[in-house]
Amino acid sequence: MTSSAIEVSGLRKAFKDKVVLDGIDLEVPAGTVYSLLGPNGAGKTTTVNVLTTLAQADAGTVRVAGYDVATDAKAVRAAIGVTGQFAAVDELLTGQENLQLMVDLSRSATDPGIVTELLERFELIESAQKPASTYSGGMRRKLDLAMTLVGTPRIIFLDEPTTGLDPRSRRTMWAIIRDLVADGVTVFLTTQYLEEADQLADRIAVLDQGRLVAQGTAEELKRQIPGTHVRLRFTSVDELDAAARLFTDASRDDDALALRVPSDGGTKSLRNVLDRLDEYSLSAEEFSVHTPDLDDVFLALTGHTTEVGAR
Amino acid sequence: MSAKSHSLVMLSRDFKHVARNPTSVFNAVLMPVIMLFMFVYVLGDAFSVGVDYIDYATPGMMLLAVCYGLGGTAVSVNSDMTKGIINRFKVMDVPRHAVLTGKVVASVLTNLIAIAALVGVAFLLGFSPSASALDWLGVIGLVLLLGFATAWLTVALGLAAKSPETAAFAAVPLIMLPFFSSAIVPADKMGPGIKQFAQYQPFTPIIETLRGFLNGTPDTGDALTALAWCLGIALVGFLWASATFTKRA
Numbered sequence: 253m254t255s256s257a258i259e260v261s262g263l264r265k266a267f268k269d270k271v272v273l274d275g276i277d278l279e280v281p282a283g284t285v286y287s288l289l290g291p292n293g294a295g296k297t298t299t300v301n302v303l304t305t306l307a308q309a310d311a312g313t314v315r316v317a318g319y320d321v322a323t324d325a326k327a328v329r330a331a332i333g334v335t336g337q338f339a340a341v342d343e344l345l346t347g348q349e350n351l352q353l354m355v356d357l358s359r360s361a362t363d364p365g366i367v368t369e370l371l372e373r374f375e376l377i378e379s380a381q382k383p384a385s386t387y388s389g390g391m392r393r394k395l396d397l398a399m400t401l402v403g404t405p406r407i408i409f410l411d412e413p414t415t416g417l418d419p420r421s422r423r424t425m426w427a428i429i430r431d432l433v434a435d436g437v438t439v440f441l442t443t444q445y446l447e448e449a450d451q452l453a454d455r456i457a458v459l460d461q462g463r464l465v466a467q468g469t470a471e472e473l474k475r476q477i478p479g480t481h482v483r484l485r486f487t488s489v490d491e492l493d494a495a496a497r498l499f500t501d502a503s504r505d506d507d508a509l510a511l512r513v514p515s516d517g518g519t520k521s522l523r524n525v526l527d528r529l530d531e532y533s534l535s536a537e538e539f540s541v542h543t544p545d546l547d548d549v550f551l552a553l554t555g556h557t558t559e560v561g562a563r
Numbered sequence: 564m565s566a567k568s569h570s571l572v573m574l575s576r577d578f579k580h581v582a583r584n585p586t587s588v589f590n591a592v593l594m595p596v597i598m599l600f601m602f603v604y605v606l607g608d609a610f611s612v613g614v615d616y617i618d619y620a621t622p623g624m625m626l627l628a629v630c631y632g633l634g635g636t637a638v639s640v641n642s643d644m645t646k647g648i649i650n651r652f653k654v655m656d657v658p659r660h661a662v663l664t665g666k667v668v669a670s671v672l673t674n675l676i677a678i679a680a681l682v683g684v685a686f687l688l689g690f691s692p693s694a695s696a697l698d699w700l701g702v703i704g705l706v707l708l709l710g711f712a713t714a715w716l717t718v719a720l721g722l723a724a725k726s727p728e729t730a731a732f733a734a735v736p737l738i739m740l741p742f743f744s745s746a747i748v749p750a751d752k753m754g755p756g757i758k759q760f761a762q763y764q765p766f767t768p769i770i771e772t773l774r775g776f777l778n779g780t781p782d783t784g785d786a787l788t789a790l791a792w793c794l795g796i797a798l799v800g801f802l803w804a805s806a807t808f809t810k811r812a
Contacts, residue, residue, distance in 0.1 A: 342648060
Protein backbone atom coordinates (compact mmCIF):
# COMPACT_ATOMS: atom_id res chain seq x y z
CA MET A 253 0.00 0.00 0.00
CA THR A 254 1.26 3.44 -0.91
CA SER A 255 1.06 6.47 1.37
CA SER A 256 -1.86 7.76 -0.69
CA ALA A 257 -5.20 6.83 0.77
CA ILE A 258 -7.05 7.86 -2.37
CA GLU A 259 -5.73 8.23 -5.93
CA VAL A 260 -7.99 9.26 -8.76
CA SER A 261 -6.99 9.92 -12.32
CA GLY A 262 -9.04 10.78 -15.38
CA LEU A 263 -12.32 9.91 -13.69
CA ARG A 264 -15.31 10.33 -15.99
CA LYS A 265 -18.93 9.53 -15.44
CA ALA A 266 -22.04 10.31 -17.46
CA PHE A 267 -25.69 9.49 -16.92
CA LYS A 268 -27.11 8.85 -20.36
CA ASP A 269 -25.86 11.88 -22.34
CA LYS A 270 -25.37 14.15 -19.32
CA VAL A 271 -21.71 14.37 -18.32
CA VAL A 272 -21.47 14.53 -14.53
CA LEU A 273 -17.74 14.05 -13.98
CA ASP A 274 -15.46 15.24 -16.74
CA GLY A 275 -11.93 14.09 -15.95
CA ILE A 276 -11.20 14.30 -12.23
CA ASP A 277 -7.63 13.89 -10.94
CA LEU A 278 -6.89 14.00 -7.23
CA GLU A 279 -4.71 12.46 -4.58
CA VAL A 280 -5.30 12.27 -0.85
CA PRO A 281 -2.31 11.44 1.40
CA ALA A 282 -3.12 9.06 4.26
CA GLY A 283 -4.09 10.76 7.50
CA THR A 284 -5.22 14.04 5.93
CA VAL A 285 -8.56 15.73 5.31
CA TYR A 286 -9.47 16.42 1.71
CA SER A 287 -12.49 18.55 0.95
CA LEU A 288 -14.44 18.62 -2.27
CA LEU A 289 -16.16 21.98 -2.42
CA GLY A 290 -18.97 22.77 -4.79
CA PRO A 291 -22.61 23.73 -5.21
CA ASN A 292 -25.53 21.34 -5.69
CA GLY A 293 -25.23 19.50 -8.96
CA ALA A 294 -21.47 19.93 -9.27
CA GLY A 295 -20.92 16.16 -9.06
CA LYS A 296 -19.84 15.78 -5.41
CA THR A 297 -22.14 12.89 -4.55
CA THR A 298 -21.36 11.11 -7.82
CA THR A 299 -17.65 11.37 -6.98
CA VAL A 300 -18.26 9.89 -3.53
CA ASN A 301 -20.40 7.13 -5.05
CA VAL A 302 -17.64 6.12 -7.47
CA LEU A 303 -14.92 6.29 -4.80
CA THR A 304 -16.99 4.13 -2.44
CA THR A 305 -17.81 1.45 -5.06
CA LEU A 306 -21.51 2.41 -5.17
CA ALA A 307 -21.29 3.60 -8.77
CA GLN A 308 -19.02 2.61 -11.63
CA ALA A 309 -16.85 5.07 -13.50
CA ASP A 310 -17.06 5.28 -17.29
CA ALA A 311 -13.34 5.98 -17.55
CA GLY A 312 -10.28 6.61 -15.39
CA THR A 313 -8.72 4.78 -12.48
CA VAL A 314 -9.64 5.07 -8.84
CA ARG A 315 -7.57 3.49 -6.09
CA VAL A 316 -8.74 3.62 -2.49
CA ALA A 317 -6.56 2.21 0.30
CA GLY A 318 -4.33 0.91 -2.48
CA TYR A 319 -7.07 -1.15 -4.11
CA ASP A 320 -8.74 -0.53 -7.46
CA VAL A 321 -12.44 0.22 -6.92
CA ALA A 322 -13.38 -1.46 -10.19
CA THR A 323 -11.51 -4.74 -9.77
CA ASP A 324 -11.09 -5.03 -6.01
CA ALA A 325 -14.31 -3.51 -4.67
CA LYS A 326 -14.55 -5.91 -1.73
CA ALA A 327 -11.13 -4.91 -0.38
CA VAL A 328 -12.02 -1.23 -0.79
CA ARG A 329 -15.30 -1.69 1.10
CA ALA A 330 -13.49 -3.43 3.94
CA ALA A 331 -11.22 -0.41 4.38
CA ILE A 332 -13.72 2.44 4.21
CA GLY A 333 -16.67 3.95 6.05
CA VAL A 334 -19.27 6.10 4.32
CA THR A 335 -21.72 8.63 5.68
CA GLY A 336 -24.05 9.60 2.88
CA GLN A 337 -25.76 12.88 2.15
CA PHE A 338 -28.85 12.03 4.19
CA ALA A 339 -28.62 10.59 7.69
CA ALA A 340 -28.99 6.91 6.84
CA VAL A 341 -30.35 5.82 10.20
CA ASP A 342 -33.17 3.37 10.69
CA GLU A 343 -35.95 5.49 12.20
CA LEU A 344 -37.92 2.56 13.57
CA LEU A 345 -34.92 1.26 15.52
CA THR A 346 -33.48 2.89 18.63
CA GLY A 347 -30.05 4.50 18.60
CA GLN A 348 -28.57 1.46 20.29
CA GLU A 349 -30.30 -0.95 17.90
CA ASN A 350 -28.98 1.02 14.93
CA LEU A 351 -25.44 0.64 16.19
CA GLN A 352 -25.98 -3.00 17.08
CA LEU A 353 -27.27 -3.60 13.54
CA MET A 354 -23.96 -2.27 12.20
CA VAL A 355 -22.01 -4.49 14.60
CA ASP A 356 -24.02 -7.54 13.52
CA LEU A 357 -23.41 -6.80 9.84
CA SER A 358 -19.78 -5.78 10.19
CA ARG A 359 -16.94 -8.11 9.36
CA SER A 360 -14.40 -6.24 11.38
CA ALA A 361 -16.23 -5.14 14.55
CA THR A 362 -15.11 -7.57 17.21
CA ASP A 363 -15.04 -5.35 20.27
CA PRO A 364 -18.19 -6.17 22.28
CA GLY A 365 -18.14 -2.80 24.05
CA ILE A 366 -18.09 -0.73 20.86
CA VAL A 367 -21.80 0.16 20.94
CA THR A 368 -21.67 1.66 24.43
CA GLU A 369 -18.34 3.29 23.66
CA LEU A 370 -19.73 5.03 20.57
CA LEU A 371 -22.94 6.08 22.34
CA GLU A 372 -20.83 7.67 25.07
CA ARG A 373 -18.40 9.30 22.67
CA PHE A 374 -21.22 10.89 20.67
CA GLU A 375 -23.27 11.82 23.76
CA LEU A 376 -26.18 9.65 22.73
CA ILE A 377 -26.40 7.51 25.89
CA GLU A 378 -29.54 9.24 27.19
CA SER A 379 -31.40 8.73 23.93
CA ALA A 380 -29.99 5.27 23.23
CA GLN A 381 -33.28 3.51 23.97
CA LYS A 382 -35.45 5.94 21.98
CA PRO A 383 -36.34 5.36 18.33
CA ALA A 384 -34.19 7.38 15.93
CA SER A 385 -37.37 8.98 14.51
CA THR A 386 -37.49 11.10 17.70
CA TYR A 387 -33.91 12.40 17.24
CA SER A 388 -33.07 15.95 16.18
CA GLY A 389 -31.16 16.56 12.94
CA GLY A 390 -27.88 16.93 14.82
CA MET A 391 -28.42 13.72 16.81
CA ARG A 392 -29.28 11.79 13.65
CA ARG A 393 -26.07 12.98 12.03
CA LYS A 394 -24.06 11.93 15.07
CA LEU A 395 -25.72 8.52 15.12
CA ASP A 396 -25.12 8.25 11.38
CA LEU A 397 -21.42 8.93 11.83
CA ALA A 398 -21.21 6.63 14.85
CA MET A 399 -22.68 3.84 12.69
CA THR A 400 -19.99 4.49 10.10
CA LEU A 401 -17.29 4.13 12.76
CA VAL A 402 -18.41 0.70 13.99
CA GLY A 403 -15.92 -1.16 11.80
CA THR A 404 -13.11 1.34 12.71
CA PRO A 405 -12.47 2.27 9.06
CA ARG A 406 -9.17 4.02 8.22
CA ILE A 407 -10.68 6.05 5.37
CA ILE A 408 -13.98 7.85 5.88
CA PHE A 409 -16.16 9.52 3.26
CA LEU A 410 -18.50 12.23 4.50
CA ASP A 411 -20.97 13.57 1.94
CA GLU A 412 -22.15 16.99 3.14
CA PRO A 413 -22.03 16.00 6.81
CA THR A 414 -23.40 19.31 8.10
CA THR A 415 -25.94 20.32 5.46
CA GLY A 416 -29.18 21.20 7.21
CA LEU A 417 -27.63 21.39 10.68
CA ASP A 418 -27.87 24.42 12.97
CA PRO A 419 -24.59 26.24 13.71
CA ARG A 420 -24.13 24.57 17.09
CA SER A 421 -24.58 21.03 15.74
CA ARG A 422 -22.27 21.94 12.88
CA ARG A 423 -19.53 22.89 15.34
CA THR A 424 -20.05 19.65 17.28
CA MET A 425 -19.68 17.73 14.03
CA TRP A 426 -16.49 19.60 13.18
CA ALA A 427 -15.03 18.72 16.57
CA ILE A 428 -15.87 15.05 16.00
CA ILE A 429 -14.23 15.10 12.57
CA ARG A 430 -11.11 16.73 14.03
CA ASP A 431 -10.94 13.95 16.65
CA LEU A 432 -11.06 11.34 13.90
CA VAL A 433 -8.21 13.01 12.07
CA ALA A 434 -6.20 13.15 15.29
CA ASP A 435 -6.54 9.36 15.41
CA GLY A 436 -4.91 9.17 11.98
CA VAL A 437 -8.05 8.54 9.94
CA THR A 438 -8.15 9.86 6.37
CA VAL A 439 -11.25 11.94 5.70
CA PHE A 440 -12.75 12.72 2.28
CA LEU A 441 -15.36 15.39 2.81
CA THR A 442 -17.76 17.12 0.48
CA THR A 443 -19.32 20.44 1.38
CA GLN A 444 -21.11 23.47 0.02
CA TYR A 445 -19.50 25.71 2.63
CA LEU A 446 -16.12 27.34 2.16
CA GLU A 447 -15.91 27.91 5.90
CA GLU A 448 -16.29 24.20 6.58
CA ALA A 449 -13.58 23.26 4.12
CA ASP A 450 -11.42 26.03 5.57
CA GLN A 451 -11.93 24.77 9.14
CA LEU A 452 -11.30 21.10 8.47
CA ALA A 453 -9.41 20.41 5.30
CA ASP A 454 -5.70 20.12 4.62
CA ARG A 455 -6.46 20.38 0.94
CA ILE A 456 -9.49 21.73 -0.87
CA ALA A 457 -10.63 21.03 -4.40
CA VAL A 458 -13.29 23.17 -6.04
CA LEU A 459 -15.66 21.16 -8.21
CA ASP A 460 -17.72 22.89 -10.86
CA GLN A 461 -19.87 21.12 -13.45
CA GLY A 462 -17.86 17.94 -13.20
CA ARG A 463 -14.41 19.52 -13.36
CA LEU A 464 -11.92 20.47 -10.66
CA VAL A 465 -11.37 24.17 -11.26
CA ALA A 466 -8.88 24.64 -8.41
CA GLN A 467 -6.96 22.58 -5.86
CA GLY A 468 -4.81 23.62 -2.97
CA THR A 469 -4.68 24.54 0.68
CA ALA A 470 -7.25 26.97 2.05
CA GLU A 471 -4.61 29.72 1.98
CA GLU A 472 -3.70 29.04 -1.62
CA LEU A 473 -7.32 29.18 -2.67
CA LYS A 474 -8.09 32.33 -0.76
CA ARG A 475 -5.22 34.10 -2.49
CA GLN A 476 -7.03 33.44 -5.76
CA ILE A 477 -10.27 35.02 -4.68
CA PRO A 478 -11.23 38.57 -3.77
CA GLY A 479 -10.50 39.14 -0.12
CA THR A 480 -12.57 40.76 2.56
CA HIS A 481 -13.72 44.20 1.52
CA VAL A 482 -15.91 47.06 2.61
CA ARG A 483 -18.73 48.03 0.33
CA LEU A 484 -19.75 51.68 0.33
CA ARG A 485 -22.86 52.84 -1.48
CA PHE A 486 -23.40 56.50 -2.29
CA THR A 487 -26.38 58.56 -3.42
CA SER A 488 -24.72 60.45 -6.28
CA VAL A 489 -22.01 59.97 -8.90
CA ASP A 490 -20.19 63.04 -7.57
CA GLU A 491 -19.83 61.46 -4.15
CA LEU A 492 -18.72 58.20 -5.71
CA ASP A 493 -16.09 60.05 -7.77
CA ALA A 494 -14.83 61.88 -4.70
CA ALA A 495 -14.61 58.66 -2.68
CA ALA A 496 -12.90 56.80 -5.52
CA ARG A 497 -10.16 59.46 -5.46
CA LEU A 498 -9.65 58.81 -1.73
CA PHE A 499 -9.39 55.04 -2.01
CA THR A 500 -7.19 54.42 -4.99
CA ASP A 501 -7.04 50.65 -4.49
CA ALA A 502 -10.84 50.34 -4.52
CA SER A 503 -12.91 49.06 -7.41
CA ARG A 504 -16.08 50.89 -8.38
CA ASP A 505 -19.47 49.78 -9.53
CA ASP A 506 -21.06 52.76 -11.32
CA ASP A 507 -24.46 51.12 -11.76
CA ALA A 508 -24.89 50.58 -8.03
CA LEU A 509 -23.02 53.80 -7.11
CA ALA A 510 -20.87 51.53 -4.94
CA LEU A 511 -17.21 51.27 -4.08
CA ARG A 512 -15.43 48.10 -2.93
CA VAL A 513 -12.57 48.99 -0.62
CA PRO A 514 -10.16 46.18 0.33
CA SER A 515 -10.00 45.66 4.10
CA ASP A 516 -9.07 42.92 6.52
CA GLY A 517 -12.42 43.34 8.31
CA GLY A 518 -10.72 44.37 11.59
CA THR A 519 -11.92 47.39 13.59
CA LYS A 520 -8.74 49.32 12.90
CA SER A 521 -8.99 49.17 9.15
CA LEU A 522 -12.73 49.86 9.30
CA ARG A 523 -12.19 52.95 11.44
CA ASN A 524 -9.57 54.05 8.97
CA VAL A 525 -12.08 53.93 6.13
CA LEU A 526 -14.71 55.81 8.15
CA ASP A 527 -12.21 58.43 9.34
CA ARG A 528 -11.10 59.17 5.81
CA LEU A 529 -14.67 59.59 4.61
CA ASP A 530 -15.32 61.89 7.55
CA GLU A 531 -12.18 63.90 6.88
CA TYR A 532 -13.46 64.76 3.38
CA SER A 533 -17.05 65.25 4.60
CA LEU A 534 -18.27 62.32 2.60
CA SER A 535 -21.00 60.03 3.88
CA ALA A 536 -22.02 56.71 2.44
CA GLU A 537 -25.67 55.75 2.16
CA GLU A 538 -24.79 52.18 3.05
CA PHE A 539 -21.79 50.49 4.63
CA SER A 540 -21.22 46.75 4.73
CA VAL A 541 -18.34 44.32 5.28
CA HIS A 542 -18.02 41.35 2.92
CA THR A 543 -15.97 38.26 3.66
CA PRO A 544 -15.36 35.86 0.78
CA ASP A 545 -17.86 33.02 0.56
CA LEU A 546 -18.40 30.18 -1.86
CA ASP A 547 -20.06 32.56 -4.30
CA ASP A 548 -16.92 34.68 -4.44
CA VAL A 549 -14.74 31.62 -4.92
CA PHE A 550 -16.95 30.51 -7.74
CA LEU A 551 -17.12 33.88 -9.34
CA ALA A 552 -13.35 34.18 -9.20
CA LEU A 553 -12.55 30.65 -10.35
CA THR A 554 -15.25 29.94 -12.87
CA GLY A 555 -16.49 33.35 -13.95
CA HIS A 556 -20.04 32.47 -12.93
CA THR A 557 -21.94 32.20 -9.67
CA THR A 558 -23.01 29.05 -7.86
CA GLU A 559 -26.51 29.59 -9.24
CA VAL A 560 -25.23 28.99 -12.74
CA GLY A 561 -23.06 26.16 -11.48
CA ALA A 562 -26.12 24.42 -10.12
CA ARG A 563 -27.75 24.22 -13.54
CA MET B 564 -19.43 -13.22 8.83
CA SER B 565 -21.36 -15.67 6.69
CA ALA B 566 -24.11 -14.67 4.29
CA LYS B 567 -26.58 -16.74 6.26
CA SER B 568 -26.21 -14.69 9.38
CA HIS B 569 -26.38 -11.50 7.30
CA SER B 570 -29.77 -12.75 6.10
CA LEU B 571 -30.89 -13.42 9.66
CA VAL B 572 -29.81 -9.96 10.81
CA MET B 573 -31.71 -8.33 7.94
CA LEU B 574 -34.75 -10.51 8.59
CA SER B 575 -34.89 -9.58 12.26
CA ARG B 576 -34.62 -5.91 11.30
CA ASP B 577 -37.50 -6.27 8.86
CA PHE B 578 -39.64 -8.09 11.43
CA LYS B 579 -39.03 -5.27 13.91
CA HIS B 580 -40.20 -2.86 11.22
CA VAL B 581 -43.46 -4.76 10.74
CA ALA B 582 -44.06 -4.88 14.49
CA ARG B 583 -43.30 -1.19 15.04
CA ASN B 584 -45.17 0.33 12.16
CA PRO B 585 -48.85 0.53 13.13
CA THR B 586 -49.92 2.25 9.90
CA SER B 587 -48.65 -0.53 7.71
CA VAL B 588 -50.17 -3.16 10.01
CA PHE B 589 -53.49 -1.31 9.84
CA ASN B 590 -53.38 -1.21 6.06
CA ALA B 591 -52.27 -4.79 5.74
CA VAL B 592 -54.41 -6.47 8.42
CA LEU B 593 -57.43 -4.31 9.20
CA MET B 594 -58.27 -2.98 5.73
CA PRO B 595 -59.02 -6.42 4.25
CA VAL B 596 -61.21 -7.24 7.27
CA ILE B 597 -63.08 -3.96 6.83
CA MET B 598 -63.50 -4.68 3.12
CA LEU B 599 -64.87 -8.13 3.94
CA PHE B 600 -67.45 -6.59 6.28
CA MET B 601 -68.35 -3.99 3.71
CA PHE B 602 -68.83 -6.40 0.83
CA VAL B 603 -70.53 -9.15 2.79
CA TYR B 604 -72.78 -7.07 5.06
CA VAL B 605 -73.38 -3.89 3.11
CA LEU B 606 -73.33 -5.04 -0.49
CA GLY B 607 -73.44 -8.85 -0.36
CA ASP B 608 -77.22 -9.27 -0.60
CA ALA B 609 -77.27 -7.26 -3.81
CA PHE B 610 -75.02 -9.74 -5.60
CA SER B 611 -76.41 -13.05 -6.74
CA VAL B 612 -73.49 -15.35 -7.34
CA GLY B 613 -75.26 -18.69 -6.93
CA VAL B 614 -73.74 -19.51 -3.51
CA ASP B 615 -73.61 -17.84 -0.09
CA TYR B 616 -71.84 -14.53 -0.78
CA ILE B 617 -69.40 -15.01 2.11
CA ASP B 618 -68.28 -18.29 0.55
CA TYR B 619 -67.88 -16.59 -2.80
CA ALA B 620 -66.11 -13.50 -1.51
CA THR B 621 -63.66 -14.93 1.02
CA PRO B 622 -61.16 -16.36 -1.50
CA GLY B 623 -61.20 -13.03 -3.36
CA MET B 624 -60.67 -11.16 -0.11
CA MET B 625 -57.69 -13.39 0.67
CA LEU B 626 -56.09 -12.16 -2.52
CA LEU B 627 -57.06 -8.60 -1.66
CA ALA B 628 -55.40 -9.08 1.73
CA VAL B 629 -52.15 -10.09 0.04
CA CYS B 630 -52.28 -7.02 -2.21
CA TYR B 631 -53.11 -4.56 0.57
CA GLY B 632 -49.93 -5.50 2.38
CA LEU B 633 -47.83 -4.54 -0.64
CA GLY B 634 -48.17 -0.76 -0.19
CA GLY B 635 -46.21 -1.03 3.08
CA THR B 636 -43.55 -3.21 1.46
CA ALA B 637 -43.04 -0.74 -1.39
CA VAL B 638 -42.68 2.20 1.00
CA SER B 639 -40.35 0.32 3.32
CA VAL B 640 -38.04 -0.74 0.46
CA ASN B 641 -38.06 2.73 -1.05
CA SER B 642 -37.27 4.58 2.16
CA ASP B 643 -34.30 2.25 2.70
CA MET B 644 -33.17 3.07 -0.83
CA THR B 645 -33.74 6.84 -0.84
CA LYS B 646 -32.43 7.44 2.69
CA GLY B 647 -29.15 5.76 1.85
CA ILE B 648 -29.64 2.78 4.16
CA ILE B 649 -29.25 0.34 1.27
CA ASN B 650 -26.08 2.20 0.19
CA ARG B 651 -24.78 1.76 3.70
CA PHE B 652 -25.47 -1.98 3.53
CA LYS B 653 -23.78 -2.16 0.12
CA VAL B 654 -20.63 -0.51 1.41
CA MET B 655 -20.65 -2.98 4.32
CA ASP B 656 -20.73 -5.75 1.73
CA VAL B 657 -24.08 -7.08 2.91
CA PRO B 658 -25.09 -9.38 0.04
CA ARG B 659 -27.97 -8.32 -2.18
CA HIS B 660 -30.03 -11.41 -1.47
CA ALA B 661 -29.83 -10.80 2.30
CA VAL B 662 -31.23 -7.28 1.94
CA LEU B 663 -33.95 -8.17 -0.56
CA THR B 664 -35.01 -11.53 0.88
CA GLY B 665 -35.54 -9.89 4.27
CA LYS B 666 -38.06 -7.55 2.66
CA VAL B 667 -39.80 -10.36 0.78
CA VAL B 668 -40.08 -12.62 3.84
CA ALA B 669 -41.39 -9.77 6.00
CA SER B 670 -43.98 -8.99 3.31
CA VAL B 671 -45.09 -12.63 3.14
CA LEU B 672 -45.27 -12.78 6.93
CA THR B 673 -47.52 -9.71 6.95
CA ASN B 674 -49.70 -11.46 4.36
CA LEU B 675 -50.03 -14.53 6.55
CA ILE B 676 -51.07 -12.48 9.58
CA ALA B 677 -53.58 -10.56 7.46
CA ILE B 678 -55.06 -13.72 5.94
CA ALA B 679 -55.30 -15.47 9.31
CA ALA B 680 -57.23 -12.47 10.68
CA LEU B 681 -59.40 -12.34 7.56
CA VAL B 682 -60.27 -16.04 7.53
CA GLY B 683 -60.99 -15.91 11.28
CA VAL B 684 -63.47 -13.07 10.75
CA ALA B 685 -64.94 -14.86 7.71
CA PHE B 686 -65.69 -17.90 9.86
CA LEU B 687 -67.48 -15.63 12.37
CA LEU B 688 -69.56 -14.28 9.48
CA GLY B 689 -70.66 -17.77 8.47
CA PHE B 690 -67.94 -18.86 6.04
CA SER B 691 -68.34 -22.60 5.56
CA PRO B 692 -65.75 -24.07 3.23
CA SER B 693 -65.87 -27.73 2.30
CA ALA B 694 -62.11 -28.07 1.87
CA SER B 695 -60.24 -31.18 3.00
CA ALA B 696 -56.95 -30.92 4.90
CA LEU B 697 -55.15 -31.42 1.60
CA ASP B 698 -57.18 -28.64 -0.03
CA TRP B 699 -56.24 -26.30 2.86
CA LEU B 700 -52.58 -27.10 2.21
CA GLY B 701 -53.21 -26.10 -1.40
CA VAL B 702 -54.76 -22.80 -0.21
CA ILE B 703 -51.84 -22.04 2.07
CA GLY B 704 -49.32 -23.00 -0.60
CA LEU B 705 -50.92 -20.80 -3.23
CA VAL B 706 -51.29 -17.84 -0.86
CA LEU B 707 -47.60 -18.14 0.08
CA LEU B 708 -46.59 -18.36 -3.56
CA LEU B 709 -48.74 -15.37 -4.49
CA GLY B 710 -47.38 -13.37 -1.55
CA PHE B 711 -43.84 -14.30 -2.55
CA ALA B 712 -44.35 -13.39 -6.23
CA THR B 713 -46.09 -10.05 -5.60
CA ALA B 714 -43.55 -9.19 -2.89
CA TRP B 715 -40.66 -9.56 -5.37
CA LEU B 716 -42.48 -7.37 -7.87
CA THR B 717 -43.21 -4.81 -5.15
CA VAL B 718 -39.60 -4.81 -3.93
CA ALA B 719 -38.59 -4.01 -7.51
CA LEU B 720 -41.16 -1.19 -7.70
CA GLY B 721 -39.93 0.14 -4.35
CA LEU B 722 -36.29 0.10 -5.45
CA ALA B 723 -37.02 1.82 -8.74
CA ALA B 724 -39.33 4.57 -7.41
CA LYS B 725 -37.98 8.09 -6.83
CA SER B 726 -39.61 8.63 -3.42
CA PRO B 727 -41.71 6.76 -0.82
CA GLU B 728 -44.78 8.59 -2.17
CA THR B 729 -44.24 7.41 -5.72
CA ALA B 730 -43.44 3.92 -4.40
CA ALA B 731 -46.81 3.79 -2.63
CA PHE B 732 -48.44 5.04 -5.82
CA ALA B 733 -46.65 2.43 -7.93
CA ALA B 734 -48.17 -0.32 -5.77
CA VAL B 735 -51.73 0.99 -6.30
CA PRO B 736 -52.35 -0.95 -9.56
CA LEU B 737 -51.53 -4.17 -7.71
CA ILE B 738 -54.02 -3.19 -4.99
CA MET B 739 -56.69 -2.24 -7.55
CA LEU B 740 -56.25 -5.27 -9.80
CA PRO B 741 -58.34 -7.64 -7.59
CA PHE B 742 -61.39 -5.39 -8.11
CA PHE B 743 -61.17 -6.09 -11.84
CA SER B 744 -61.04 -9.83 -11.34
CA SER B 745 -63.54 -12.43 -10.16
CA ALA B 746 -62.75 -11.48 -6.54
CA ILE B 747 -65.99 -9.58 -5.86
CA VAL B 748 -68.35 -10.77 -8.60
CA PRO B 749 -67.92 -13.34 -11.39
CA ALA B 750 -66.25 -11.96 -14.51
CA ASP B 751 -69.20 -12.85 -16.79
CA LYS B 752 -71.39 -10.36 -14.90
CA MET B 753 -69.15 -7.47 -15.95
CA GLY B 754 -69.52 -5.17 -18.96
CA PRO B 755 -67.76 -5.88 -22.27
CA GLY B 756 -64.05 -5.08 -22.24
CA ILE B 757 -63.73 -5.29 -18.47
CA LYS B 758 -65.17 -8.79 -18.67
CA GLN B 759 -62.44 -10.03 -21.02
CA PHE B 760 -59.81 -8.24 -18.96
CA ALA B 761 -61.09 -9.85 -15.77
CA GLN B 762 -61.12 -13.28 -17.39
CA TYR B 763 -57.56 -13.16 -18.59
CA GLN B 764 -55.77 -11.13 -15.92
CA PRO B 765 -53.54 -13.14 -13.56
CA PHE B 766 -55.59 -12.75 -10.39
CA THR B 767 -58.74 -14.44 -11.74
CA PRO B 768 -57.22 -17.94 -12.17
CA ILE B 769 -55.50 -17.52 -8.78
CA ILE B 770 -58.83 -16.66 -7.10
CA GLU B 771 -60.65 -19.44 -8.96
CA THR B 772 -58.01 -21.91 -7.79
CA LEU B 773 -58.42 -20.74 -4.18
CA ARG B 774 -62.20 -21.05 -4.60
CA GLY B 775 -61.80 -24.53 -6.01
CA PHE B 776 -59.64 -25.63 -3.08
CA LEU B 777 -62.05 -24.11 -0.54
CA ASN B 778 -65.06 -25.79 -2.21
CA GLY B 779 -63.16 -29.07 -2.22
CA THR B 780 -63.29 -29.12 -6.04
CA PRO B 781 -59.91 -27.85 -7.29
CA ASP B 782 -59.61 -27.35 -11.05
CA THR B 783 -56.27 -28.49 -12.47
CA GLY B 784 -56.42 -26.08 -15.42
CA ASP B 785 -56.95 -23.02 -13.20
CA ALA B 786 -54.31 -24.26 -10.77
CA LEU B 787 -51.69 -24.61 -13.51
CA THR B 788 -52.51 -21.18 -14.94
CA ALA B 789 -52.32 -19.69 -11.41
CA LEU B 790 -49.00 -21.40 -10.79
CA ALA B 791 -47.59 -20.16 -14.09
CA TRP B 792 -48.67 -16.56 -13.38
CA CYS B 793 -47.16 -16.63 -9.87
CA LEU B 794 -43.85 -18.03 -11.09
CA GLY B 795 -43.81 -15.52 -13.95
CA ILE B 796 -44.49 -12.55 -11.67
CA ALA B 797 -41.90 -13.79 -9.17
CA LEU B 798 -39.26 -14.16 -11.88
CA VAL B 799 -39.89 -10.72 -13.40
CA GLY B 800 -39.91 -9.13 -9.92
CA PHE B 801 -36.74 -10.95 -8.86
CA LEU B 802 -34.78 -10.05 -12.00
CA TRP B 803 -35.96 -6.42 -11.97
CA ALA B 804 -35.27 -6.01 -8.25
CA SER B 805 -31.79 -7.59 -8.53
CA ALA B 806 -30.82 -5.40 -11.49
CA THR B 807 -32.11 -2.21 -9.85
CA PHE B 808 -30.38 -3.02 -6.56
CA THR B 809 -27.04 -3.45 -8.30
CA LYS B 810 -27.38 -0.42 -10.52
CA ARG B 811 -28.92 2.28 -8.34
CA ALA B 812 -26.74 4.18 -5.88
